[in-house]
Amino acid sequence: DAGVIQSPRHEVTEMGQEVTLRCKPISGHDYLFWYRQTMMRGLELLIYFNNNVPIDDSGMPEDRFSAKMPNASFSTLKIQPSEPRDSAVYFCASSLFPPALGSLPGGTEAFFGQGTRLTVV
Amino acid sequence: AQTVTQSQPEMSVQEAETVTLSCTYDTSESDYYLFWYKQPPSRQMILVIRQEAYKQQNATENRFSVNFQKAAKSFSLKISDSQLGDAAMYFCAYRSAEGGSEKLVFGKGTKLTVNP
Numbered sequence: 001d002a003g004v005i006q007s008p009r010h011e012v013t014e015m016g017q018e019v020t021l022r023c024k025p026i027s028g029h030d031y032l033f034w035y036r037q038t039m040m041r042g043l044e045l046l047i048y049f050n051n052n053v054p055i056d057d058s059g060m061p062e063d064r065f066s067a068k069m070p071n072a073s074f075s076t077l078k079i080q081p082s083e084p085r086d087s088a089v090y091f092c093a094s095s096l097f098p099p100a101l102g103s104l105p106g107g108t109e110a111f112f113g114q115g116t117r118l119t120v121v
Numbered sequence: 122a123q124t125v126t127q128s129q130p131e132m133s134v135q136e137a138e139t140v141t142l143s144c145t146y147d148t149s150e151s152d153y154y155l156f157w158y159k160q161p162p163s164r165q166m167i168l169v170i171r172q173e174a175y176k177q178q179n180a181t182e183n184r185f186s187v188n189f190q191k192a193a194k195s196f197s198l199k200i201s202d203s204q205l206g207d208a209a210m211y212f213c214a215y216r217s218a219e220g221g222s223e224k225l226v227f228g229k230g231t232k233l234t235v236n237p
Binding site: 045110114 | 166173228
């Protein structure tokens with residue numbers, strides 16, 4: 001598998017414009033996470049999905065942010081309208097469901113994409 | 122809610138020496154997983170090591186080992202024989218093993234510098 005694929009790698013946009021970030025998780029993974037990384041706040045979990053269903057979106061900063069997962073192989077994070085304070089690196093990650101305790105430990109970690117560096121001017 | 126704290130924003134070590142990065146976490150759960158991730162300047166997040174909370178034995182991966190103290194909620198990373206390529210941001214992370222709360226929570230990271 002090619003791993004988690006994010007696009008674009010870099011995005012520069014003007015304040016007020018709509019921005020859409022895309023993610024293709026690893027095939028067969030049940031979970032998909034969207035994170036935002038800044039120097040000040042570190043890695044913040046924005047939202048995560050299980051089997052395409054949003055489970056926890058409490059980290060989404062405000063209504064300008066929305067995320068969808070229409071199928072198991074694709075997710076989007078949209079910012080509309082964008083603001084300069086949204087400038088950050090956005091990561092997508094996917095993982096398998098945690099295995100039952102006592103079973104083999106594989107499959108619990110999240111695999112990350114390369115991230116999208118968003119700059120809003 | 123679970124929280125992860127890394128109290129050392131920056132650390133430095135001489136090449137070939139040993140360094141320990143600290144991590145503490147807060148949780149009321151008994152079943153969970155802990156991770157250390159490495160983020161080099163390329164910004165790719167790379168898993169370094171993983172620990173299952175139900176295991177008393179500390180995990181090791183080559184030059185990387187952890188000191189897991191469940192009662193103290195402490196999970197430190199020891200890097201032995203440090204190499205220049207170990208220079209990176211290191212993040213400690215927690216993940217619940219209990220259904221309905223499987224999100225992965227990260228600390229703010231420790232920047233490790235390796236001096237030649």
